[in-house]
Amino acid sequence: MGSPTIWWAHPSNEPGCGAVDCGAPSGKGGAGGWLCGETSGVSWYDEGALFAGLAAEQWAVSSRTDARLDAAFYRELIRSQGGRALEVGCGTGRLLLTFLAEGLEVEGCDISADMLAWCRRDAGGLTPTLYEQPMQELAVPGKFRTIYIPCGSFVLVMDRQAALETLRRCREHLEPGGILAFNVFPVPINYTEPPADDFPTPWQTGAPIALPNGNRLEVSTRWTALDRTEQTWHEQRRYHLYDDAALLHAETRTGQGRWYFRNELLWMLQLAGFAPADVSTTGNLTIVATR
Ligand SMILES: C[S@@+](CC[C@H](N)C(=O)[O-])C[C@H]1O[C@@H](n2cnc3c(N)ncnc32)[C@H](O)[C@@H]1O
Numbered sequence: 580m581g582s583p584t585i586w587w588a589h590p591s592n593e594p595g596c597g598a599v600d601c602g603a604p605s606g607k608g609g610a611g612g613w614l615c616g617e618t619s620g621v622s623w624y625d626e627g628a629l630f631a632g633l634a635a636e637q638w639a640v641s642s643r644t645d646a647r648l649d650a651a652f653y654r655e656l657i658r659s660q661g662g663r664a665l666e667v668g669c670g671t672g673r674l675l676l677t678f679l680a681e682g683l684e685v686e687g688c689d690i691s692a693d694m695l696a697w698c699r700r701d702a703g704g705l706t707p708t709l710y711e712q713p714m715q716e717l718a719v720p721g722k723f724r725t726i727y728i729p730c731g732s733f734v735l736v737m738d739r740q741a742a743l744e745t746l747r748r749c750r751e752h753l754e755p756g757g758i759l760a761f762n763v764f765p766v767p768i769n770y771t772e773p774p775a776d777d778f779p780t781p782w783q784t785g786a787p788i789a790l791p792n793g794n795r796l797e798v799s800t801r802w803t804a805l806d807r808t809e810q811t812w813h814e815q816r817r818y819h820l821y822d823d824a825a826l827l828h829a830e831t832r833t834g835q836g837r838w839y840f841r842n843e844l845l846w847m848l849q850l851a852g853f854a855p856a857d858v859s860t861t862g863n864l865t866i867v868a869t870r
Contacts, residue, residue: 624737626713627690629834633818635671635693637796639701640788642673649762650674652865653727656760657683662724665752667714667745667761668732672698672707679705688712688719715741717748724754728761734836737811742837746851753870759853762865766838768807779803782817795821803833810838839864 630638653674657664662684669675669687671694678685680703688710689695695709710719714728715736726749736742749759782799790796797819804813813835820828839847841860848858848868857869 624833624835626735626737626835627692629735629816629832630670630689630691631693631832633796633820633828633830634816634832635691635697636790637788637798637818638673638694639671639697640790640796642671643701645673647673647677649729650677653729653760654678654681654683656727656758656867657685657725660724660758662754663721664725664727665719665723667717667726667728667749668730668735669698669709670694670730670732672701674729675707676702676705679707686710686719686723688714688717690714714745715748717745717752719752721752722754722757723752724757726752726757726759728759731762731764731836733761734763734838735834737835737837739837743847743850746847746853750852750868750870755870757870759868759870760866762863763839763844765864766810768805768838770807774805774807776802776805778805779815787821793822794827797821812836812838 657678664678664683664685666675666685666687669689670691672679672687675685675687675698686708687695687698689698690711690713692711695711698707698709712718713736714733715738728749733742733745736745746759753759780802782801784797784799788796788798799817799819800814801817802812802814805811813833816832816834818828818830818832819826841864844864844866845855845858845860848866849855853868853870859867
């Protein structure tokens, strides 16, 4: 591996505040934002921002036709565990509403009020129990047999200590014998080569999404930075809402994520109180930990 240079190319060239004072106190920021811990090197970031507004509408609409490839795995866990389950980062209810409709006892929490609003709106006759809170502050009534964090959402907690706190709090919310399951996406980065990417990368636009009211949503994404030492990426998502040919509304949302390797997740789970013998991982980084 080369020198531990931070390959940083944020458009504003802003360094992580581990290196330079970002002007904000450490700890929790206003409006749901999280500030860097002194060891994180991550700039202030509002974790609720990426999944609000048109982004929430897009996720809700796409969720209706999503293939739900991960549903079988989490359904089987919840069924085999019996009892209450909690989906952390439940979003618009892609999985949660599916499982509720099947008669499973699932509740949800999410940082984004807009995502939860769409979840309630799409619930049909169901009345989901939903909590608006960041997973690093998880504090909901009662204990659960299963807690699951699907779709790689765990990596959206940017502060390392806050990520560890998330695992601790999930464990505290489990009954003895209860299970925490989550996945992260393996990141295909070759650490032996200098970075090839030039930031920001060009916008990539996906196929237009037809909204139920006849409008059309176009979503474009680009990477704005990658920090291979901090294991963080920065991105932007641009939403263009059209009525026929006319652009009605545009939003650009910023996002961040932190990637993990298997062994650091195992250490984190151990620090959070899970016994190493009670944790299993798959090759594609799905983790199951039993309390
Ligand atoms: C990729 S979406 C997944 C939504 C849903 N679980 C699904 O599978 O369709 C990520 C979700 O995590 C939520 N999220 C992001 N950061 C969060 C945090 N710190 N605490 C709780 N939820 C968070 C977002 O608001 C969003 O709804």
